[in-house]
Structures are given as structure tokens and as C-alpha cells.
Amino acid sequence: MSAPTLPLETPATATRDPALDAIVFRDVHMAFENNMVLDGISFCLQRGETKALFGVAGSGKSTILKLALGLLKPDSGAIYALGQEVSAMREEELFALRRKLGIVFQESALFDSLTVHDNVAYRLMEERNVPADELEHKVREVLRFVELEHTLDMLPAELSGGMRRRVAIARAIIDEPEVLLYDSPTGGLDPVTSNTIIELIVKQRDVFKTSSLLVTHRLQDAFTMATHRFDRHTNQMQALPPGGKTEVPMSFLLLRDGKIIFDGDLHALAHSTDEYIREYIS
Amino acid sequence: MAAGDFLSDIELISPSEFVKKKIQSVQAYSLLAFHSLLNLFRSPLYIADMTQQADMIGFGSLPIVLAAVFFTGAAVALNSATTLSRFGATSVIGQLVSISIVRELGPVLAGLVVAGRNSSGMASELGSMIVTEQIDAMRALGTDPLKKLVTPRVLATIIMMFFLTILGDLLGLTGGSVVASLLLHMDAHAYWSSAWQTLEFSDVFMGLVKPLVFGFIIATIGCYYGLSTKGGTQGVGRATTEAVVAAMILIIVVDVFVTRFLMVLLGS
Numbered sequence: 001m002s003a004p005t006l007p008l009e010t011p012a013t014a015t016r017d018p019a020l021d022a023i024v025f026r027d028v029h030m031a032f033e034n035n036m037v038l039d040g041i042s043f044c045l046q047r048g049e050t051k052a053l054f055g056v057a058g059s060g061k062s063t064i065l066k067l068a069l070g071l072l073k074p075d076s077g078a079i080y081a082l083g084q085e086v087s088a089m090r091e092e093e094l095f096a097l098r099r100k101l102g103i104v105f106q107e108s109a110l111f112d113s114l115t116v117h118d119n120v121a122y123r124l125m126e127e128r129n130v131p132a133d134e135l136e137h138k139v140r141e142v143l144r145f146v147e148l149e150h151t152l153d154m155l156p157a158e159l160s161g162g163m164r165r166r167v168a169i170a171r172a173i174i175d176e177p178e179v180l181l182y183d184s185p186t187g188g189l190d191p192v193t194s195n196t197i198i199e200l201i202v203k204q205r206d207v208f209k210t211s212s213l214l215v216t217h218r219l220q221d222a223f224t225m226a227t228h229r230f231d232r233h234t235n236q237m238q239a240l241p242p243g244g245k246t247e248v249p250m251s252f253l254l255l256r257d258g259k260i261i262f263d264g265d266l267h268a269l270a271h272s273t274d275e276y277i278r279e280y281i282s
Numbered sequence: 283m284a285a286g287d288f289l290s291d292i293e294l295i296s297p298s299e300f301v302k303k304k305i306q307s308v309q310a311y312s313l314l315a316f317h318s319l320l321n322l323f324r325s326p327l328y329i330a331d332m333t334q335q336a337d338m339i340g341f342g343s344l345p346i347v348l349a350a351v352f353f354t355g356a357a358v359a360l361n362s363a364t365t366l367s368r369f370g371a372t373s374v375i376g377q378l379v380s381i382s383i384v385r386e387l388g389p390v391l392a393g394l395v396v397a398g399r400n401s402s403g404m405a406s407e408l409g410s411m412i413v414t415e416q417i418d419a420m421r422a423l424g425t426d427p428l429k430k431l432v433t434p435r436v437l438a439t440i441i442m443m444f445f446l447t448i449l450g451d452l453l454g455l456t457g458g459s460v461v462a463s464l465l466l467h468m469d470a471h472a473y474w475s476s477a478w479q480t481l482e483f484s485d486v487f488m489g490l491v492k493p494l495v496f497g498f499i500i501a502t503i504g505c506y507y508g509l510s511t512k513g514g515t516q517g518v519g520r521a522t523t524e525a526v527v528a529a530m531i532l533i534i535v536v537d538v539f540v541t542r543f544l545m546v547l548l549g550s
Contacts, residue, residue, distance in 0.1 A: 071418050095424045109419035123423045128326065171423075 019083030022047050022179045022211035023068050028077030028087075030063055037063055038074070039258035045179070050205055050212040050248050052222035054280070055255030061215040062106065065181045068213065069101055070094040082178060099123065102172035103181040107188075108164040110156040110171070116143070117152045120171045142170040146200055162193035169200060173208075180204070182214040186221055198224050199237040205248050206230040219281060226250050226266040254280065310510065314432065315502045321426075321433040332434035339400050339435075340442035344449070346399065347392045351383065351450035354391055355457030358382050363466050372466055376476035379458035384481060384489040388451040390537055393496035396443060397529035401504035404435055405525035408508025409518040417509070427509070436501040443497030444490065451489065484548040488541065495540055496533050503529040 018024040023045040030038040037060040045051050055061050066072045067079055070086040079087040084097055110119050121139045124130045130138075143149045146166040156164055165185060172180060185201060186194035198221050205212060206229055216222055224237075229246055231238045240246065252269050254262035254277060262269060262277055272278060295303075358379050366372045408431060411417050420427050455477055462468040507525035511517045 066418070069422055071421060091421075091426070095426065098422055099424045101422070103419075103422045105415045105419060107415060109415035111416055111419070112414070122425075126326075126423065126425050 016044065017083075018044075018080035018085075020047070021045060021080070022049070022082060023213060024078075024080040025064070025067075026078040026080075028067065028074045028079060030060065030067065030072070030074050036258050038067075041077070041255075041258075041260060043253055043260060043263055045211055045213050046249070047211050048209050048248060050214065050225065050246075050250045051253055052225065052250070053213060053215045053253045053255065054217065054219065054222070057217065059255040060258060061217075061255060062183050065103065065183050065213065065215055068179075068181060069098060069103055099127075099175060100178045101181065102175070102177035102179070104165070104168045104172050104183060104185050106183045108156070108168040110164055110167060112156050114155075115152065116148070116154050116156070116159070116167050119156065119167060120174055122171060123175050138174055142174045143167075145173070145203075146170045160193075162189055162196060165189065165193075165197055166200060169197075169204070173204060173210075176208070178211065180210050180212045182212065182216075184215055184217065186216065186218055194218070194221065195224075199230075201225065202228055202237050203230040206246070207232065209248055222252060223266070226252075307510075311502070311506045314428070314506050314509070315498070317428050318432045318436040318502060318505070321429045322437065324429070326429065328430055328434050331430065332438050335434050335438035336442050338403075339396070339438050340446060343396050343399050343442070343446060347395050347446045347450045348453045350391050350395050351388055351454040352457040354387055355379055355383055355454030356461045357457075358387065358454075359458035359461035360465065363461070372468065373472070374476065375458065375462050375466065375468065376473040377480035379462075380455060380477035380480055381485060383454035383458070384451050385485050386489075386537075386541070388454050389447050389489055389492035389496060390533065392443065392447045392450045392493060393500065393533045394530055396439070396446065396497075397500045397503075397533060398526055400439065401500050401507075401525045401529040402522045404501065404504030405508040405511075406518055406522045408505060409511035409521045412509060412511045413514055413518060432501075432505045432509075435505055436498060439501035440494050440497035443493040443500070447490065447493035484544075487548065488544045491544060492537065492540055495536060499532050499536060500529050503532060 016024075021044045025041050025043050028038055028041045029036070037058075041060075041064065043051075053061050053064060063072065067074055068081055068086065070079075070081075070089060070091075074087055077087065078085055081097060082100055086094065086097070089097070111122065114122070117139055118125070120142060121135055124135050124138065139152075140149055143152065146169055148163060148166050148170065151159065151163065151167070156167070159167065169185070182201065186197050189197065201212070201214070202225055204210060205225070214222065214225070226246065227244075228237045228239050230236075249265075251265050252262065253260060254269075256276060261274065262272065269277070269281065272281075359375055362375055362378050363372055366375060366378070408417070411420075411431075417427050420430065455474075458477070459470055459473050462473045463470050504525045507521040507528065511521040513520070
């Protein structure tokens with residue numbers, strides 16, 4: 001039985017000016033060696049919104065993030081990031097845009113020959129016009145945010161999986177990007193460490209209100225994000241009251257067989273009558 | 283296991299698909315090689331990275347290059363002495379060793395040794411970065427991997443190959459001198475005088491242009507195979523081996539064409 005799909009072009013993507021949104025995908029197709037991974041994907045991530053992207057392994061979730069960043073080019077369709085058509089830009093033109101986008105890779109992708117300090121400072125060092133004391137201040141500030149200031153001189157190989165993930169988050173946020181992309185930030189981590197990472201993402205969401213696209217295969221992570229908020233007074237994540245909503249709008253996207261079968265909020269997801277969706281979230 | 287099961291596990295590629303893949307590889311390599319040189323005229327230039335690579339490639343390869351060319355010079359002297367003694371012409375050993383080493387053996391041996399050591403190193407380092415998404419991370423952070431990783435390696439290898447070949451040639455002549463003096467009882471002064479005087483501009487020019495070409499081949503091949511790695515750690519191992527084999531074969535093949543081209547250019 002083929003997956004039920006949303007209308008090819010929803011009102012949100014068909015006529016809306018892409019400059020108004022953080023990320024826009026319009027009828028994107030992508031295949032790897034005759035295997036159709038994305039088959040007409042259309043959605044938008046609004047400015048200031050957080051969207052969680054689900055799907056089984058191999059459903060194209062990570063591919064969507066790489067396409068948004070221009071690391072891959074689609075076979076057809078258009079992709080916009082902060083109003084610029086990423087899918088039509090050359091690699092040299094993308095470097096300036098990527099400075100406004102941050103990404104946390106699935107396995108952290110830290111540079112293993114550089115210390116934590118140099119990894120986090122990488123983008124600022126490449127810009128070459130940041131004074132040394134300002135650079136140092138920013139590095140310490142973001143490492144303090146992820147509670148890893150004591151690891152400045154360590155190499156990635158000396159860190160645990162969770163610590164590497166937190167350093168990767170610090171590296172992604174140091175330049176205050178307008179959009180953050182998370183590729184399975186809790187993948188391969190134990191429940192306690194996963195919770196620490198989610199708490200950090202919720203903190204980043206609620207403190208800086210950055211538009212975020214979060215790819216995950218763990219429903220509980222997205223549900224935690226949708227039902228909790230970061231309390232700046234206690235410096236901890238707290239559950240929202242029943243029926244309460246997060247300060248930052250949060251939505252969910254579900255992929256199946258290369259198509260989007262759901263795009264909506266938590267309430268709509270929980271009350272969906274689609275058989276596959278109900279089985280997926282059960 | 284039945285023959286049928288074995289045959290069914292073999293993945294067959296159509297000839298057209300095979301040719302298409304090879305042409306695409308040549309295209310990708312050509313683009314990488316072109317951009318590696320073009321980036322020398324575009325900012326930013328990663329001088330610190332280039333210096334670090336020059337240290338690793340140059341000083342790291344020095345002992346093995348010197349040893350290889352020294353003993354090859356000694357072997358050339360030993361082998362040629364046997365033949366020349368039949369004609370009573372052992373006095374020309376210095377000239378023979380000199381021309382052989384400076385024109386051909388010095389640059390080619392240095393190239394092969396450096397290819398074995400550094401092409402593999404580059405392929406494995408860049409291949410590991412590919413499979414751990416570090417290259418994607420670099421691109422995502424706004425850095426061009428070709429400028430940051432490839433161009434410094436290409437420039438460092440070209441420069442270091444030039445100096446390694448000069449030093450290698452000196453040690454090659456020394457190896458010949460040791461054999462000539464100790465085994466053939468030839469006067470060292472006579473050996474060195476004949477070795478030096480027989481060299482012409484064309485010999486030296488040829489012997490110093492080749493290492494520049496070989497350095498370019500070594501670095502671009504190593505970087506190409508590294509950045510084309512697919513298939514995890516097994517892919518890294520495969521890329522490393524293929525880089526060394528390709529670099530060595532290309533050096534040997536290109537040597538013939540460069541030699542012929544320079545002979546025509548210099549009219550020798």
C-alpha cells in the first residue's frame with residue numbers, strides 16, 4: 001500500500017515568498033543510484049520555528065539537511081535558505097550563506113587533529129578578522145553554554161560521545177547562526193546523555209529563538225522538546241503545564257517512501273487518524 | 283558453494299557504464315588538479331598549512347630518498363664497471379653514473395619513494411576525513427576544502443620534490459663514488475671531475491623539471507583518491523592502495539613523455 005501524501009504544493013510553499021521563511025523546499029527530487037530517496041518533497045521552516053523531521057532509517061532525513069546547506073544538489077526542484085536559492089548557487093557562492101547556517105552532524109564531525117578550542121573557534125579563525133581576545137571570549141562563552149569550558153585543550157578523541165556532541169553544538173552556534181540544523185543529535189547515545197543533549201537544544205531554542213530543523217529517529221526527543229521549556233531562572237528544562245505550548249512554535253514532519261505524509265503540530269500528530277502515523281507514534 | 287552461486291554474487295558492469303565511470307574519474311581528477319593550481323591565485327592562501335605539509339613531506343621523506351638514490355648510484359657504478367672493464371673504459375664510470383642519476387634515476391626514484399610514502403598518507407588522511415564527515419563540516423563552516431587541504435599539499439610536494447631530488451642526486455653520485463673508490467680503486471678526484479664536467483645544461487634542466495611534474499602528480503593523485511573515498515574504513519584502505527599504485531604508474535608513464543618533450547625542446 002503506497003504512502004498517503006500531502007498535496008504536492010501546500011499553500012505554505014506554493015505561492016509564499018521564500019524570503020519570508022528560513023528554509024523552503026519546493027518539489028525536491030533526489031535519487032542515489034536509481035534509488036529514489038526524496039520524491040517531490042515540499043515544506044517550509046518558518047523563521048523562529050523548530051521543526052522535527054522523522055522517518056525510518058534511509059528515508060532521506062539527513063539528505064534533506066545536506067540539501068538545505070547546499071552540500072548536495074537535488075535532481076530537480078528548488079531549495080531556499082534565508083531567501084536565497086541554494087539549489088542554484090555555485091559552491092563558491094554558498095560559503096557566505098553557510099556562515100548564517102549552523103549544522104550539528106550525526107557523528108559530530110569534529111576535526112580530530114584540532115583541540116576543542118580550535119574546533120569551536122574554527123569558523124571565526126577562518127574569517128581572520130576577529131581579534132584574538134574577542135575570539136577567546138566567544139569560545140569560552142559557548143563552551144560555558146554547553147558546560148564544557150574545562151575541555152578547551154583536549155582533543156576530540158579524549159571526549160565521550162555526549163561531550164563530542166556538545167562541542168559540535170558549540171561549534172555550530174558560536175557565530176550566532178540564523179538557522180540551526182541538527183542531524184540525529186542523540187543518535188548512539190544513552191538515555192541520560194540524550195536527555196542532556198535535548199536539554200541543550202531546548203535551551204538554545206528558547207534563549208536564542210533560532211529557527212531549527214531537527215532530524216531524529218527518536219520520537220521521545222521531539223515529544224520532550226514539544227512538552228518542555230527552558231527556565232532561565234533555574235537553568236533547567238521544565239515540563240509545560242497540560243495543554244501548554246512552547247514559546248517557539250514547534251511542528252513535526254514525517255517522511256515515508258520519499259514523501260511527506262504529515263506536516264503539522266503535536267496536537268494534529270497525536271490525533272492523526274492515519275494508520276501508519278498511529279503505528280509510528282505508538 | 284556451487285559455481286552458479288558464486289557467479290550470481292559477481293556484480294557485472296556494462297562496458298558503457300565502465301567507460302562512463304572512467305571518463306568521469308578523469309574529469310573529476312582534471313578539475314581537482316586545475317583548481318589546486320588556480321587556488322594559488324585566490325585568497326585565502328593557507329601558508330601555515332603549506333609549511334606544515336612541506337615539513338612532513340620534505341623532511342619526512344629525506345632519509346628514505348637519500349638512501350634509495352645512494353644505493354642506486356652504487357649499484358649503477360657496480361653494474362657499469364663490469365661491462366666497461368671489458369672495453370678498458372672504467373674511467374668513464376663517473377660520467378655514466380652522473381648522467382644516469384641526474385637525468386633519470388634521481389628524479390624517478392625520488393618520485394616513486396615520495397609517492398609510496400606521501401600519496402598514501404594524503405589519501406588515507408583525506409579519506410578518513412570524508413568518511414567521518416569532516417570534509418562536509420569544513421564546507422558547512424564556510425571553508426573550501428580544495429584551498430585548505432589540496433593546494434597546500436600540491437605546492438608543498440612540488441617544492442619539496444625539487445630539493446629532495448637535488449639532494450638525492452648528490453647522494454647518488456656519492457654512492458657511485460664510494461663503489462668507484464673502494465671496489466674499483468678509482469681516484470675519487472678523477473671520478474668527481476668526470477662526473478661534474480660531463481653534465482650539460484640539458485641534463486640538469488631535465489633532471490630538475492621532472493621532480494616538479496612528479497610532485498604535482500603525487501599530491502593530486504593522493505588528494506583525488508582521498509576525496510573520492512567511499513565505503514567507510516574499507517574504502518579508506520582501498521583509496522590508499524589505489525593512490526600509491528596510480529601515482530607510481532603515472533610517474534613512470536609521464537617520465538617517458540616528459541623526457542621526449544624536453545629532448546625535443548632542448549634539441550638534445
